[in-house]
Amino acid sequence: MAHGHKSNEKVVFVGDSRVKKGAGVQVPPDYTSYPGKSEAFIPNFLLKEWMVGCVVLVGFLVWTIAEPAPLGYPADPTNASFIPMPDWYFLFLYQFLKYPYVSQEYIVLGTMGIPAVLFGGLLLAPFLDTGKERRFYRRPIASSLMFLSLIAVVYLTVISWDHYTHQLEITNTIPEHHVREEKAREAAEKGQEPPSTVKKPAAAVAIVDAKDPAMDIIKQAQCIGCHAADLKGQGSFPALTGVGDKYSKEELVDIVTNGKSGGMPEFGTKLSADEIDQLATWLAKQKAPAK
Amino acid sequence: MFKNVYNWIDERLDITPLWRDVADHEVPEHVNPAHHFSAFVYCFGGLTFFITVIQILSGMFLTMYYVPDILNAYASVDYLNHKVAFGGIVRGMHHFGASLVIVMMFLHTLRVFFTGSYKAPREMNWVVGMLIFFIMLGLGFTGYLLPWDNKAYFATKVGVQIAESVPYIGPYIAQFLYGGDIVGAQTLTRFFAIHVFFLPGALIAMLAAHFLMIRKQGISGPL
Numbered sequence: 001m002a003h004g005h006k007s008n009e010k011v012v013f014v015g016d017s018r019v020k021k022g023a024g025v026q027v028p029p030d031y032t033s034y035p036g037k038s039e040a041f042i043p044n045f046l047l048k049e050w051m052v053g054c055v056v057l058v059g060f061l062v063w064t065i066a067e068p069a070p071l072g073y074p075a076d077p078t079n080a081s082f083i084p085m086p087d088w089y090f091l092f093l094y095q096f097l098k099y100p101y102v103s104q105e106y107i108v109l110g111t112m113g114i115p116a117v118l119f120g121g122l123l124l125a126p127f128l129d130t131g132k133e134r135r136f137y138r139r140p141i142a143s144s145l146m147f148l149s150l151i152a153v154v155y156l157t158v159i160s161w162d163h164y165t166h167q168l169e170i171t172n173t174i175p176e177h178h179v180r181e182e183k184a185r186e187a188a189e190k191g192q193e194p195p196s197t198v199k200k201p202a203a204a205v206a207i208v209d210a211k212d213p214a215m216d217i218i219k220q221a222q223c224i225g226c227h228a229a230d231l232k233g234q235g236s237f238p239a240l241t242g243v244g245d246k247y248s249k250e251e252l253v254d255i256v257t258n259g260k261s262g263g264m265p266e267f268g269t270k271l272s273a274d275e276i277d278q279l280a281t282w283l284a285k286q287k288a289p290a291k
Numbered sequence: 292m293f294k295n296v297y298n299w300i301d302e303r304l305d306i307t308p309l310w311r312d313v314a315d316h317e318v319p320e321h322v323n324p325a326h327h328f329s330a331f332v333y334c335f336g337g338l339t340f341f342i343t344v345i346q347i348l349s350g351m352f353l354t355m356y357y358v359p360d361i362l363n364a365y366a367s368v369d370y371l372n373h374k375v376a377f378g379g380i381v382r383g384m385h386h387f388g389a390s391l392v393i394v395m396m397f398l399h400t401l402r403v404f405f406t407g408s409y410k411a412p413r414e415m416n417w418v419v420g421m422l423i424f425f426i427m428l429g430l431g432f433t434g435y436l437l438p439w440d441n442k443a444y445f446a447t448k449v450g451v452q453i454a455e456s457v458p459y460i461g462p463y464i465a466q467f468l469y470g471g472d473i474v475g476a477q478t479l480t481r482f483f484a485i486h487v488f489f490l491p492g493a494l495i496a497m498l499a500a501h502f503l504m505i506r507k508q509g510i511s512g513p514l
């Protein structure tokens with residue numbers, strides 16, 4: 001940069017490197033050649049830009065204060081009735097894949113064929129539309145393709161949103177983040193803390209009466225193989241600590257005897273009615289300490 | 292004082308040409324909204340960058356509280372949103388900013404398209420721009436899972452299932468995204484890493500290329 005070079009030398013290097021200086025360097029255009037009033041970027045234009053930026057920032061802050069970011073209830077993979085909903089800018093793709101000829105046995109067209117052509121076309125636009133003309137009304141093919149895609153995207157997005165609201169209506173669902181907000185508001189009106197949505201970790205509840213002989217049955221019957229040695233559960237196996245808060249003794253007899261559809265085996269044939277009764281009595285005692 | 296420090300450094304390192312070369316240029320009349328109001332369309336690129344900076348900054352603050360594991364992710368977001376001072380604002384900025392940046396990017400892309408600015412010699416910059424576009428969509432997709440509420444969970448499940456239906460490589464994509472067979476603990480940590488390290492790294496590299504090319508070629512001339 002600061003190094004000059006003697007023009008009578010045969011080979012000229014760039015700076016102090018061994019790179020030979022070529023001829024084809026592109027020099028950024030000089031705007032004095034443009035007609036009209038150009039303006040220095042620093043500081044004139046940049047200062048104005050920052051003023052606009054400040055206004056945008058304040059507006060944005062006001063928005064975030066007025067409208068809290070939504071948060072529903074913790075993810076529950078076993079919830080079968082939840083209506084899945086991607087973020088709004090994916091809706092058009094989501095809706096598109098619901099049409100025949102791009103779904104089911106034609107899904108290849110939907111996930112690869114058509115998107116590949118469209119996004120590929122967009123990616124390679126400069127190599128497909130190589131004419132010199134820049135004004136959009138003089139490029140009917142490129143412009144009309146873009147307009148068509150825009151209309152399609154807007155249409156698909158609107159339809160998708162319509163479907164979603166309709167589905168909410170017929171299933172009588174209120175989106176979780178609304179339910180939650182509503183509950184928090186109601187609690188606030190009564191001057192209470194908003195209800196907690198976070199599952200209390202089971203670790204907080206200790207085993208009640210761990211010396212009871214029922215504990216031996218628990219170990220022998222391999223309950224601990226699934227519900228963990230400390231009965232605090234593991235993975236998708238629920239904790240047994242605190243089940244007394246959830247079920248009565250009769251219900252517990254039923255669960256242990258007949259099992260549960262979610263993977264809890266039936267023990268009616270493996271344990272005697274007496275043992276099950278003993279177990280259930282003990283399980284019913286497993287309550288969280290009163291606060 | 293400031294000037295003396297600058298001069299002291301400049302004497303030794305000759306830094307002036309470094310930044311002048313990038314920063315010192317003229318803004319031609321046809322892109323300056325002060326002269327032609329309709330030139331505001333040329334601001335969308337700058338606005339996209341502005342919101343991108345907000346995203347990066349607010350995201351850095353979010354990671355101070357966010358815990359990327361399935362037991363604590365939701366609770367940490369909940370805590371941040373409702374208990375931490377100004378946490379709601381930080382999360383709000385990142386949440387709504389994610390939508391805003393996509394809107395701005397769409398508008399910027401349309402401006403470049405309809406002014407034919409992608410034509411020679413700016414083809415490479417358009418291609419880089421499209422790569423940025425895909426990176427942004429990727430950021431949106433991976434970020435959506437992180438709060439780990441039902442909406443996040445099921446949208447991701449559907450999204451990965453769609454990717455899975457791609458012929459031949461689909462199952463591999465799904466395997467890569469899931470880190471297993473379902474949306475679970477592995478998926479969350481993966482999405483976190485992709486959202487916070489991989490894609491922003493790629494984005495910054497691409498943005499550097501984008502801006503260097505704009506600087507080198509200058510903004511496209513009047514129509």
Ligand code: HEM
Nearest residue numbers: 333336337339340400403408409416417420421424510511
């Ligand atoms: C994070 C996303 C992006 C940022 C921050 C960004 C930023 C910018 C900025 C500041 C400019 C200067 C002109 C203007 O402001 O309009 C510009 C120009 C340009 N951008 Fe982007 N951009 C982004 C994404 C894209 C995308 C998605 C495309 C299209 C595929 C694209 C293609 C271009 C092209 C071809 C130019 C040169 C236009 C000309 O010389 O008139 N950019 N970009």
